Amino acid sequence: MFQVLRLKMKQEGRRIVFSIPGETDYLIQIRSLISTVASEVGLAEEELYKIETAVDEACANVIEHAYEGEEGSKPIQICLEVTPSRLIISVKDYGRTFNPGTINPPDLSKFIKEKRDGGLGLFLLQSLMDEINYTSDPRGYNELTLIKYLKPQ
Amino acid sequence: MFQVLRLKMKQEGRRIVFSIPGETDYLIQIRSLISTVASEVGLAEEELYKIETAVDEACANVIEHAYEGEEGSKPIQICLEVTPSRLIISVKDYGRTFNPGTINPPDLSKFIKEKRDGGLGLFLLQSLMDEINYTSDPRGYNELTLIKYLKPQ
Amino acid sequence: MQKLRISTEVVGPHKDIVKIKVSGFLDAHTVPEMEEVVQSLIEKGLYKMIVDLEELSYISSAGLGVFMSVIGDVRDNRGDIILIRIPPKIFKVFDLLGFTEIFTTLNQEEEAILAFTKE
Amino acid sequence: MQKLRISTEVVGPHKDIVKIKVSGFLDAHTVPEMEEVVQSLIEKGLYKMIVDLEELSYISSAGLGVFMSVIGDVRDNRGDIILIRIPPKIFKVFDLLGFTEIFTTLNQEEEAILAFTKE
């Protein structure tokens, strides 16, 4: 069945898209939704958890940085696409653009000295996925694409 | 927490929107997604099951009738909105329009005599929800709105 | 995860009753599988059916349609479709549509076998 | 369903250790609750903390940030934060970010109490 779903999604470009309010209240729902859809692809529990976490980090960043904590009106759009070899999840925001540059492992000793309470998200997100890619579209949105390779079945 | 979620969704017009391929393969996912979102509203298990079923019937009708079984390209868009007194779910399609008229209880004896295998969906859907409403928009889509009253908390 | 599983087994003192065990989701997507099973039994002249729904997690109106479309034929051939062990939330759907008045619903396989044997 | 639950309890032979039991989801939404609990312990001069994560279902980087931001202060005051009973999938996240090298992670509350008592 997973095979069939995967092939169908691929062949005719099928996508599942959610649009969710850009607020931290909804992160718990975003994780459930991702897990619901991704579990159909036949991924193991452990992989699902990684994907949930990566998407959660991406959305938390949108809310905190792209939308700078402004309450409410702007949505986050999440799109899922499956090909026989990849699960592709894109997180689109309509806020501030940034340049992720090269994402290095956090220097924990330094962070602890500086009493930082953040700065771990992008590295975690990158570590949990196989590929990530950030683009900014002149039409006014940014898109972070998260890719997980699927084992051929 | 439900209270807060409800109020927030209401106050600033928050909505959760999904777009899902219009094929029966995805019905199982649609039900899970609806249940994931609706469970946050604090509805009892039994009510959740009714809402899942109603949305499933609405989407199955879109696939079978509005899209007349044509495979694939057209999506179904589902929108959830919560106010303090209502859960409002709309199912939007981009296919054939129809006139639901008055929906009467099926005459089972007659259906059995005629060996019918369908004709139960709209009545079931209507029985499971508190209000339903179908509109066709000249811009090329139809929308079936399903409403469940929420008990004040 | 498989969406629908159906298994059939011949039961009863005369081995002329078929128990159909259905688990998972019986929706517009999986309904053709259910139809196929029921049709193949009818083709074999097996009209005494016990449908065990204990492990059914979901039924849509299309699922009910399968039973509606064949019950006439089945009864015309001195058979019946007896539904057993219907989970409460699924029972409600049967009930809302009037199926509980037309179909026999029982709790135990033994009761259903007895109902067929007595006739 | 509550998203995050935190309870604290004073433990150990000298009643100077606080066990913080965390269950549910520690994400960007609930992190302020966790911060508040940890800050109020620090204000009371309670620097010996055992954080029991057995029932934690989810942690995001913001959750880890709470521990990162206070561990310096806590250790400067002859205290520590010992993480116990970390579920495997959550342990992986701690590990990926290098937290397992900086924090003491143990399986049992007793071991953690012992670690504080020996010092």
Ligand SMILES: Nc1ncnc2c1ncn2[C@@H]1O[C@H](COP(=O)(O)OP(=O)(O)O)[C@@H](O)[C@H]1O
């Ligand atoms: N979606 C985003 N939009 C704008 N800026 C971002 C976004 N994601 C990350 N950033 C920037 O990159 C920095 C590092 O992000 P991250 O590693 O997730 O740590 P944190 O979010 O805890 O600061 C952030 O502080 C922010 O300046």
Ligand SMILES: Nc1ncnc2c1ncn2[C@@H]1O[C@H](COP(=O)(O)OP(=O)(O)O)[C@@H](O)[C@H]1O
């Ligand atoms: N979304 C829809 N678009 C177009 N026609 C519809 C739609 N929903 C229902 N219909 C029409 O109404 C009839 C009754 O629908 P229903 O009670 O669900 O039974 P069934 O779908 O099993 O025929 C259908 O046969 C179809 O002609």
